[in-house]
Amino acid sequence: MRSIIKDGQVVTDSWAVLRPDENGKLPEVAPERDVIVPFSAWKAEPSAWQNRAGQVAVWLAPDDEPGELAGHLTSFPLLAVDFPAFTDGRGYSIGRLLRERYHYRGELRALGDVWQDLVHYLWQVGFNSFEIKEGKALEDALKGFGTFSERYHSTWREPEPLFRRRNTNHKSVA
Amino acid sequence: MYRYDEVDYRIVRERVEQFRDQTRRFLAGELSEDEFRPLRLMNGLYIQRHAPMFRIAIPYGHLASRQLRRLAHIARTYDKGYGHFTTRQNMQFNWPALERVPDILSELADVEMHSIQTSGNCVRNTTTDAFAGVAADELIDPRPYCEIIRQWSTLHPEFAFLPRKFKIAVSGSVDDRAATLVHDVGLHVVRAADGEIGFKVIVGGGLGRTPIVGEVIREFLPTRHILTYLDAILRVYNRYGRRDNKFKARIKILVKALTPQGFAAKVEDEWLHLKDGAATLRDEDVAHYASFFGAPAYETLSPNPEAFTAKLAEDRAFARWVEQNTRTHRQPGYRSVVLSLKKTGVPPGDITAEQMEAVADWSERFGFGEVRVAHEQNVILPDIKESDLYEVWQLARSQGFATPNIGLLTDIICCPGGDFCSLANARSIPVAEAIQRKFDDLDYLHDLGEIDCNFSGCMNACGHHHIGNIGILGVDKNGEEWYQITLGGSQGNHTAIGKVIGPSFAQADVPLAFEKIMNLYVEQRQDGERFIETVRRIGLEPFKERVYAKHH
Numbered sequence: 001m002r003s004i005i006k007d008g009q010v011v012t013d014s015w016a017v018l019r020p021d022e023n024g025k026l027p028e029v030a031p032e033r034d035v036i037v038p039f040s041a042w043k044a045e046p047s048a049w050q051n052r053a054g055q056v057a058v059w060l061a062p063d064d065e066p067g068e069l070a071g072h073l074t075s076f077p078l079l080a081v082d083f084p085a086f087t088d089g090r091g092y093s094i095g096r097l098l099r100e101r102y103h104y105r106g107e108l109r110a111l112g113d114v115w116q117d118l119v120h121y122l123w124q125v126g127f128n129s130f131e132i133k134e135g136k137a138l139e140d141a142l143k144g145f146g147t148f149s150e151r152y153h154s155t156w157r158e159p160e161p162l163f164r165r166r167n168t169n170h171k172s173v174a
Numbered sequence: 175m176y177r178y179d180e181v182d183y184r185i186v187r188e189r190v191e192q193f194r195d196q197t198r199r200f201l202a203g204e205l206s207e208d209e210f211r212p213l214r215l216m217n218g219l220y221i222q223r224h225a226p227m228f229r230i231a232i233p234y235g236h237l238a239s240r241q242l243r244r245l246a247h248i249a250r251t252y253d254k255g256y257g258h259f260t261t262r263q264n265m266q267f268n269w270p271a272l273e274r275v276p277d278i279l280s281e282l283a284d285v286e287m288h289s290i291q292t293s294g295n296c297v298r299n300t301t302t303d304a305f306a307g308v309a310a311d312e313l314i315d316p317r318p319y320c321e322i323i324r325q326w327s328t329l330h331p332e333f334a335f336l337p338r339k340f341k342i343a344v345s346g347s348v349d350d351r352a353a354t355l356v357h358d359v360g361l362h363v364v365r366a367a368d369g370e371i372g373f374k375v376i377v378g379g380g381l382g383r384t385p386i387v388g389e390v391i392r393e394f395l396p397t398r399h400i401l402t403y404l405d406a407i408l409r410v411y412n413r414y415g416r417r418d419n420k421f422k423a424r425i426k427i428l429v430k431a432l433t434p435q436g437f438a439a440k441v442e443d444e445w446l447h448l449k450d451g452a453a454t455l456r457d458e459d460v461a462h463y464a465s466f467f468g469a470p471a472y473e474t475l476s477p478n479p480e481a482f483t484a485k486l487a488e489d490r491a492f493a494r495w496v497e498q499n500t501r502t503h504r505q506p507g508y509r510s511v512v513l514s515l516k517k518t519g520v521p522p523g524d525i526t527a528e529q530m531e532a533v534a535d536w537s538e539r540f541g542f543g544e545v546r547v548a549h550e551q552n553v554i555l556p557d558i559k560e561s562d563l564y565e566v567w568q569l570a571r572s573q574g575f576a577t578p579n580i581g582l583l584t585d586i587i588c589c590p591g592g593d594f595c596s597l598a599n600a601r602s603i604p605v606a607e608a609i610q611r612k613f614d615d616l617d618y619l620h621d622l623g624e625i626d627c628n629f630s631g632c633m634n635a636c637g638h639h640h641i642g643n644i645g646i647l648g649v650d651k652n653g654e655e656w657y658q659i660t661l662g663g664s665q666g667n668h669t670a671i672g673k674v675i676g677p678s679f680a681q682a683d684v685p686l687a688f689e690k691i692m693n694l695y696v697e698q699r700q701d702g703e704r705f706i707e708t709v710r711r712i713g714l715e716p717f718k719e720r721v722y723a724k725h726h
């Protein structure tokens with residue numbers, strides 16, 4: 001059990017993230033354990049994973065195609081996206097696509113190089129749980145959510161962009 | 175000009191506090207160098223040759239007089255009393271201390287300024303025509319759209335970590351003065367047959383190592399769709415742009431790899447589900463932003479008043495300055511004045527605190543308190559009455575701004591080069607100065623006519639040398655500074671990438687090569703042909719022969 005951030009709270013979490021070793025092999029885990037497996041591994045044998053006693057979720061690498069999951073989204077209680085380096089921003093687009101284009105409603109978790117200065121953006125594009133990088137304090141990461149109290153854009157959290165809210169709140173509509 | 179409301183202020187202030195905290199954590203060892211670097215870059219802070227280099231955004235080149243005064247104050251208090259205007263309408267300071275940058279940001283926030291996304295792999299400052307709103311050939315005023323794009327790009331949560339930097343330019347006039355063909359995205363206004371206004375969308379232009387003219391991926395995009403369409407373009411780039419090699423990471427490489435048609439198809443597919451979404455602009459949204467850019471309270475004047483024409487007739491130097499350094503205005507009796515930052519002996523684009531304050535004063539006294547920064551690194555007073563021009567000229571002379579060389583050979587667009595930039599192969603400033611000295615005879619300079627000369631200290635091409643009619647690139651030859659000359663580049667509607675004329679030159683030989691090129695042009699030009707027209711007509715060969723001919 002370790003702690004993650006979920007919906008703005010520190011909570012303990014029992015999902016095991018399975019990552020392949022250098023030979024591409026996934027670690028062995030007890031069948032009743034809840035696991036988050038690489039999308040490529042799940043694609044290879046979806047029914048084998050689905051028939052385990054524990055729950056199964058998948059994590060997407062930055063170059064995975066979220067559209068391939070479109071028909072299966074309701075079967076996952078959780079999806080995760082990996083950020084191998086925080087400077088690799090592809091996962092933000094994956095988050096928005098899963099939420100906005102494919103209407104995924106379950107838990108969406110950010111894994112990898114995830115910490116205080118990133119959680120705000122991740123939250124905006126639809127992530128709601130965060131496995132904070134080793135060595136970074138969860139308490140610090142929590143502060144990241146409050147960095148900005150407003151934003152300009154249409155996001156999954158707040159589809160109405162600021163310019164529309166401005167025009168209804170502060171000005172009579174022409 | 176756009177004015178911040180409470181929310182704009184709050185966002186910028188929160189950004190300052192965020193950066194203050196990031197700097198503190200870095201200095202306390204809580205953030206590693208690798209973690210801090212992208213964060214500080216996103217706030218315009220480089221670590222350079224002498225000290226950090228700090229870049230401040232001047233959105234689409236617009237400055238209010240009080241903002242210019244604040245920049246003067248920052249130059250004096252935190253730097254060495256001067257700043258540098260870049261080719262992207264921003265201002266750079268070369269000597270600030272890292273620990274004091276949060277304080278500079280706080281000073282900027284007071285006057286509605288910031289340094290958000292002035293570097294780093296994110297959407298940079300949106301640029302436009304420096305004469306927006308006053309140009310006679312404008313179809314629409316691009317500034318409301320620039321501000322809309324500025325807000326959209328500011329802290330966009332999906333696009334903070336792109337493969338590489340991303341630059342957008344908007345042109346609202348028929349004649350493209352915003353270089354839309356050499357930006358990652360260029361939006362160039364078009365009017366459809368039914369009168370509807372929209373933008374032509376150009377993608378994948380750019381200079382740098384792989385200079386390339388952009389491709390049109392959509393001939394007509396109704397203005398209301400610009401944000402959803404930009405989201406679609408950026409998403410395709412964010413997901414598929416190369417991240418394995420920083421020299422191949424710009425969108426132009428992706429557009430090439432997918433072909434423009436292939437890229438356009440991906441964008442259109444992505445746009446299908448974004449189109450008509452909440453980010454679509456309603457008429458009242460555009461009207462809200464346009465309301466900030468209404469015409470100032472111009473007086474009703476007749477053009478060419480007696481006081482002006484009399485001075486033109488009696489003072490030849492004044493007449494020359496008017497001809498070269500002022501532009502026609504859409505309001506009768508007014509002109510736009512270009513203050514030259516290309517005086518011989520001063521690094522191109524540099525401006526002292528005292529000069530900034532003088533410009534701020536004049537903009538209030540003679541205009542409406544507004545100043546523009548041109549991507550050619552000059553400063554513009556957009557609204558000056560013709561009857562005031564003589565006085566403005568005298569004042570400009572007193573501050574060293576009146577060199578009558580706008581658009582001429584010595585109006586060199588020049589990056590900071592090896593004197594300041596740690597990436598440089600060669601110094602640019604002393605060489606630019608040597609060229610200016612070679613052509614210091616004003617009659618000869620005017621006779622040569624319009625020539626865009628651009629200078630970059632390395633292949634990153636910050637001085638846009640590829641699109642100079644004559645371009646110079648600093649190269650490194652076994653640790654020595656050498657210079658390559660290109661001819662035939664141009665910007666605007668006929669954007670072209672210049673071609674290298676041959677082996678590079680030692681520093682001392684560059685002015686002589688210029689002289690030979692100009693001599694040949696003067697011999698070869700046909701009735702009133704501009705330099706670029708002669709180059710296009712006769713080609714590079716005759717220039718090569720002349721420049722590389724053996725001495726007898």
Ligand code: SF4
Binds near residue numbers: 595596598633637
């Ligand atoms: S062109 Fe090269 S030398 Fe000049 S400013 Fe850019 S990076 Fe520096």
